[in-house]
Amino acid sequence: MTDCLIVGVGGQGTVLTSRLIGIAALKRGFDVRGSETIGMAQRGGSVASHVRIGRDISSPLIPRLGADVILAFELCEAARAVPYLKPDGLMIACDVIVRPAGSSEMFGIDAVSRYLRSSLAHIRLLDGEKIRERCGARGMNVAILGAALSSGSLPLSMEDIEEALDDRFDVARAEANKAALRFGARMIADAGLKSED
Amino acid sequence: MRRMLLMGNEAIALGALRAGVTVAAGYPGTPSSEVLETLVKERRDGVYVEWSVNEKSAMEVGAGAAMSGARVLVTMKQVGLNVASDPLMSLNYVGVKGGMVVMVADDPGPISSQTEQDTRCFGRYAKLAVFDPSTAEEAYVMIADAFACSERIGRPVLFRPTTRVCHSYATVTLMEDRDVPRAEGFSKDGGRWVIFPRLAYANHIKIEETLKSLADEFSDYPGNILSGSGRLGIASGGVSWCYVQEAFRGVGEEHRLLKVSTLPFPVRLGEEFLRGLDEVLVVEELDPVIERELIFLSGVLGLNITVRGKLSGDMPNAGENTPDYVRDAIRKFLGTSGDHAVTSSKSAAEPVPPALPVRPPTLCAGCPHRASFFAVKEAAAGHKAVFSGDIGCYTLGNALPLDMVDTCLCMGAGITVAQGINRVEPDTANFAFIGDSTFFHTGIPGVINAVYNGADIIVAVLDNSTTAMTGGQPHPGTGRSISGAPARRVSVSRVLSAIGVDDIQRVNPFDLPSAKAAVTRALAGRGVRAILFEGECVAVSRKHENRCEVDEKICIGCSVCVKRLGCPALSIREKKAVIDQSSCTGCGLCKYVCPVRAITGGEAA
Ligand code: SF4
Ligand code: SF4
Numbered sequence: 001m002t003d004c005l006i007v008g009v010g011g012q013g014t015v016l017t018s019r020l021i022g023i024a025a026l027k028r029g030f031d032v033r034g035s036e037t038i039g040m041a042q043r044g045g046s047v048a049s050h051v052r053i054g055r056d057i058s059s060p061l062i063p064r065l066g067a068d069v070i071l072a073f074e075l076c077e078a079a080r081a082v083p084y085l086k087p088d089g090l091m092i093a094c095d096v097i098v099r100p101a102g103s104s105e106m107f108g109i110d111a112v113s114r115y116l117r118s119s120l121a122h123i124r125l126l127d128g129e130k131i132r133e134r135c136g137a138r139g140m141n142v143a144i145l146g147a148a149l150s151s152g153s154l155p156l157s158m159e160d161i162e163e164a165l166d167d168r169f170d171v172a173r174a175e176a177n178k179a180a181l182r183f184g185a186r187m188i189a190d191a192g193l194k195s196e197d
Numbered sequence: 198m199r200r201m202l203l204m205g206n207e208a209i210a211l212g213a214l215r216a217g218v219t220v221a222a223g224y225p226g227t228p229s230s231e232v233l234e235t236l237v238k239e240r241r242d243g244v245y246v247e248w249s250v251n252e253k254s255a256m257e258v259g260a261g262a263a264m265s266g267a268r269v270l271v272t273m274k275q276v277g278l279n280v281a282s283d284p285l286m287s288l289n290y291v292g293v294k295g296g297m298v299v300m301v302a303d304d305p306g307p308i309s310s311q312t313e314q315d316t317r318c319f320g321r322y323a324k325l326a327v328f329d330p331s332t333a334e335e336a337y338v339m340i341a342d343a344f345a346c347s348e349r350i351g352r353p354v355l356f357r358p359t360t361r362v363c364h365s366y367a368t369v370t371l372m373e374d375r376d377v378p379r380a381e382g383f384s385k386d387g388g389r390w391v392i393f394p395r396l397a398y399a400n401h402i403k404i405e406e407t408l409k410s411l412a413d414e415f416s417d418y419p420g421n422i423l424s425g426s427g428r429l430g431i432a433s434g435g436v437s438w439c440y441v442q443e444a445f446r447g448v449g450e451e452h453r454l455l456k457v458s459t460l461p462f463p464v465r466l467g468e469e470f471l472r473g474l475d476e477v478l479v480v481e482e483l484d485p486v487i488e489r490e491l492i493f494l495s496g497v498l499g500l501n502i503t504v505r506g507k508l509s510g511d512m513p514n515a516g517e518n519t520p521d522y523v524r525d526a527i528r529k530f531l532g533t534s535g536d537h538a539v540t541s542s543k544s545a546a547e548p549v550p551p552a553l554p555v556r557p558p559t560l561c562a563g564c565p566h567r568a569s570f571f572a573v574k575e576a577a578a579g580h581k582a583v584f585s586g587d588i589g590c591y592t593l594g595n596a597l598p599l600d601m602v603d604t605c606l607c608m609g610a611g612i613t614v615a616q617g618i619n620r621v622e623p624d625t626a627n628f629a630f631i632g633d634s635t636f637f638h639t640g641i642p643g644v645i646n647a648v649y650n651g652a653d654i655i656v657a658v659l660d661n662s663t664t665a666m667t668g669g670q671p672h673p674g675t676g677r678s679i680s681g682a683p684a685r686r687v688s689v690s691r692v693l694s695a696i697g698v699d700d701i702q703r704v705n706p707f708d709l710p711s712a713k714a715a716v717t718r719a720l721a722g723r724g725v726r727a728i729l730f731e732g733e734c735v736a737v738s739r740k741h742e743n744r745c746e747v748d749e750k751i752c753i754g755c756s757v758c759v760k761r762l763g764c765p766a767l768s769i770r771e772k773k774a775v776i777d778q779s780s781c782t783g784c785g786l787c788k789y790v791c792p793v794r795a796i797t798g799g800e801a802a
Pocket of ligand 1: 043559560561563564565566590661665666734735736737
């Protein structure tokens, strides 16, 4: 079984990402359970989607130290999610920081990255600016999903997710998302950063 | 049969269709809204679905349909039930012919609500049976049982999922539709549907009898489960039951477990559970309902059992449960070592996380409410003013830097609360902000009250043409029905003028000078004045044209735009303002506040 936690800031597409994983896993014949943050927090609050793949899972929420893989669309949310990762789990985080509206406080990418690297054995930080350039801000979620697939931390293939994208979107949007998916996958593959598990 | 990945609310809708629902009504409210949205998408021929103007209307539409023999689903969130409680209390006495399920979603946490009320307690107060599912797949099956039960006893029943059931999802195996006979239609039945004291007395006796027999029957209901053995027992229900199971996963321990999914409490099953136990831990959310039942039953049976839970202080009496908390509480109760314990003190070597931002929910970039609040704030500066708010996205206007919501109580209350404040402090300008959907929901009587009693308030209707906070549902002012079909549009301004508001101004909030002028004019008047701020919700219109940009050469990095507006698209990077092009809608509000006119683009001048 695989427990996957997806975290970010409301509006970054955690719900869509978990749905894509869920639909693909269902098609593969897995049982899926999970939970979404829907409601007030979607207006720029901290949000988390829990996706649990496998039989005999009862809780829709992943317990602490339970996630095999964490996908983080924002760096501070990645830091908040640290207690949920298994000791041998993998975190894939995008190194952008979304500052709360109106706040002039600085949350430094370096400080947060340092914290993540020192607390986790397996972490891949992806260049958010680069993803944004290539895939747009809205392609970020799918790009990170691509990175997760390429790292082998989900029991799904690229084709599984591509099919889910085809089911969900019209041709133009599906293709744009597939491009983002492949871009994210390459970011992991090119760096030779195959996950060790 | 077909397996599908369904969100709890989707499972409830499909389960209701399977059970033969033909009339459904409700008012949006997190976490309940997706039920009707799914129903309308998946409905078959002959199924009628509506967004009602409020929960009371939905309940009454449902009552009429159920009196006519149709299977009826009514949906709302827990606080909506407060609004609908009047018809529901009496309807139980009158009874129904077709099965009627009232789906009320509770919100432990609370995550998106103003109270942590427990609908199971309402069920007891109103003398209604309650079904309490733990998962999406259980909800799918259970809602059909709820329909069957309601039809059999001839009374409405409550169906009470919580947020983590509504917004969780699971693999659900769809089943064959149930065979449900067509609604017979309304028959007068010699006054059966007219509530009179004598009828109420006679039916009260019947209700008590029904509840008594249900308490026995429910002991055999498959949703109420007794398992295991030992001298320590754990009782649970709702999503907490899943956390209990999670705690025992792979542990291989045997303990006596009780899952309670119904009220009336399954007494026989409860007795079987209790006999032979020394101690019980009750794991549930919101009120200690199962806990009280077990304490009561121990007393009736004369059993000397310690029941631990919220009342004993062993479990928290507010907020939602988590799998971690439940696991730790169970370990503690069983006295087993904390090999999994997560809450154990951290080792000193572990790195300390840097300060992380708190993220209160915020109005979207380009939200018309921000512009409206800003216009009022600017125009009312220097006046002694109180800003009463209401329920909706615009409640978020209370956050800094806008700080424009001084009160928020319940749906429709802002207009009337403002009147009360004004009676005590007549020299303050009293603004009441209310959204369009909330205006129709329960705002109108408050305005009539103001007109009739000669109040001195300014009603600011924030008309964004949708019910935004709950995901953009249509309402009477939008000219669309739940299915998207055209509907007769009810005009806010014509309603206001019909109920005696003479001073009505309509403005585009993004035209800041005109909006401010309207507020200034209203401030100079007396009596009931109304300003309609008309600007579409950007989450619905999704327009992102003509975005604004900062001219770096002109920007002096004063951060006035960031600090005064709180627009999430605006930030300061390397001493210059930057506008995030993926979220900016080009509303142009920031152009007005920039002291050196460094911002270009956008709609308004
Ligand atoms: S959803 Fe609409 S009304 Fe709500 S904050 Fe966003 S733009 Fe404003
Ligand atoms: S124009 Fe200015 S205030 Fe409006 S959405 Fe864009 S950045 Fe925000």
